[in-house]
Amino acid sequence: MIPTGNGLAAAFPPYPLKEKLEGDRDFKVVESADYIAVTSGTRTFPWRVLGIAERDGDLLTNQLVWLLEKPSQLQDTSWIKPGKVSWDWWNANNISGVDFKSGINTQTYKYYIDFAAKYGIPYVILDEGWYKLGNVLDVVPEINMEELTAYAKQKNVGIILWVVWKTLDDQLIPALDQYEKWGVRGIKVDFMQRSDQLVMNFYSKVSREAAKRKMLVDFHGDQKPASMTRTWPNLISAEGVRGLEWSKWSAETDPEHNVTLPFTRMFLGPMDYTPGAMRNASKSSFAPLFAQPMSLGTRCHQLAIYVVYESPLQMLADSPSSYLREPEAMEFLAAVPTEWDETKVLDGRIADYVVVARRNGRDWYIGAMTDWTPRSLNIDLSFLPEGSFTIDAYQDGINADKWASDYKKTSSRVNRGTKMTIKLAPGGGWAARIHP
Incomplete structure (x- = not known):
């Protein structure tokens, strides 16, 4: 995408006419045509997509592409x-x-x-x-x-x-x-x-x-x-x-x-x-x-x-x-x-934080990430099926703001009625496995 005066314009690279090897790996285009492709007969050419979502998190599950x-x-x-x-x-x-x-x-x-x-x-x-x-x-x-x-x-x-x-x-x-x-x-x-x-x-x-x-x-x-x-x-x-x-x-x-x-x-x-x-x-x-x-x-x-x-x-x-x-x-x-068999975006805002739950078989995994802003986030486990489960959670340690490798693992029992508040350090995260 190329910014224009009143929006964005999509552009595709032109067809290469001359290439040159630089060093041991970079094969660069040194001369290009004024068209994007050479073809005979009929074919499908590149398409453009503009994705629009009501919620930031919907972008993570959009299958348009x-x-x-x-x-x-x-x-x-x-x-x-x-x-x-x-x-x-x-x-x-x-x-x-x-x-x-x-x-x-x-x-x-x-x-x-x-x-x-x-x-x-x-x-x-x-x-x-x-x-x-x-x-x-x-x-x-x-x-x-x-x-x-x-x-x-x-x-x-x-x-x-x-x-x-x-x-x-x-x-x-x-x-x-x-x-x-x-x-x-x-x-x-x-x-x-x-x-x-x-x-x-x-x-x-x-x-x-x-x-x-x-x-x-x-x-x-x-x-x-x-x-x-x-x-x-x-x-x-x-x-x-x-x-x-x-x-x-x-x-x-x-x-x-x-x-x-x-x-x-x-x-x-x-x-x-x-x-x-x-x-x-x-x-x-x-x-x-x-x-x-x-x-x-x-x-x-x-x-x-x-x-x-x-x-x-x-x-x-x-x-x-x-x-x-x-x-x-x-x-x-x-x-x-x-x-994964199923994905749910629980919360998120572009460039700020994100919370995602994914299912594989009977197990659910949750990942939460934040930018440099420390956060408290609420997680509602109502997406779980009926029954009782063990959650093994990895959370930022109390000193993770200074020593970023500091973390704590906890285990507890949860069900679909459980609501949790998690705390993320600056640049922090939270990860969990939920299993029978």
């Missing part, structure tokens, strides 16, 4: 398994308490696989560094891919491989064929950073070819996911957002930003924000440390994201060592699903 997408192109989707994934890049492979040198090597990724298996996490990502840039089939000598994928299979953990989009495009069929032989379960494709016709065609081509080999696709450094995820169900999530990775070099992914996203970016489809920080900071104590990153906001703010943000492939961005030191928080992170 999904309904406008083309129906699924896949006959069999039974092999597509949503779930959480242990991710290496954000935490810079900073693991501890081991007797080997951590880094991009077979031993480190076996450690990730062991962690995933311990908590029932179905996937582990090998991000940048596992192959020599420029050739997505040239595995670095520190990694024995056959040994690693066999180990993962034995532990019932799937491997997802990160790749630069243009390199993958140049080697697409041989690369995917080899990944299939290794038993790889998905690819994380990065650095497109464009949405012109050529790249949109690439999105479809990769999703289609990956589906033929029963592989998931997660696009990063990409455009918004609108028009893709219904058509290609194996396109399980997409970044298209200023996510947690920015905390490695910036203070821009702060709580106010985080409580804006559910009403804006998430309107367009699944959002791979990559949450899960166990090092948490208040506004005054935050520092962007690339190799030892932290999040802005409280620990419970991070936990609540797993309920509020929709992503069928949901990252655990911190180090397995960090999670192993936090068994109580990990109890929630291991249990929280990534797919």
Whole structure:
């Protein structure tokens, strides 16, 4: 959208005439046509959406974008398994308490696989560094891919491989064929950073070819996911957002930003924000440390994201060592699903706060997040069915305004007549699981 004198105008990028590779990953358009697409015959061109809701919270459950997408192109989707994934890049492979040198090597990724298996996490990502840039089939000598994928299979953990989009495009069929032989379960494709016709065609081509080999696709450094995820169900999530990775070099992914996203970016489809920080900071104590990153906001703010943000492939961005030191928080992170049967937005105001309840089977989860303003919010559990339930709640600790990792877990019995008041610290959150 482009602001105009009296409103907004929608614009699509023009058709690329000349492209240039800059560095090892940025394939940039240097000359464009005065039209948006080249086609023969009749086809459907891009559509525009303006979503209007009576309540801010209605934007979170609006399915307009999904309904406008083309129906699924896949006959069999039974092999597509949503779930959480242990991710290496954000935490810079900073693991501890081991007797080997951590880094991009077979031993480190076996450690990730062991962690995933311990908590029932179905996937582990090998991000940048596992192959020599420029050739997505040239595995670095520190990694024995056959040994690693066999180990993962034995532990019932799937491997997802990160790749630069243009390199993958140049080697697409041989690369995917080899990944299939290794038993790889998905690819994380990065650095497109464009949405012109050529790249949109690439999105479809990769999703289609990956589906033929029963592989998931997660696009990063990409455009918004609108028009893709219904058509290609194996396109399980997409970044298209200023996510947690920015905390490695910036203070821009702060709580106010985080409580804006559910009403804006998430309107367009699944959002791979990559949450899960166990090092948490208040506004005054935050520092962007690339190799030892932290999040802005409280620990419970991070936990609540797993309920509020929709992503069928949901990252655990911190180090397995960090999670192993936090068994109580990990109890929630291991249990929280990534797919839902029902969603209710209990309260919310764009850029201020949000409270979402989601059901998976018989269990309900609630996530609440606030900006830098501390809040008391009322929660009415009348959406529960008849009966008595246990609620395990994670709330900001009394000192969370200064020490953002401070939190408290409580358990109690509730029913559909229960009304609760929760307190959120500045940049805070609240997360709960309700189960029989």
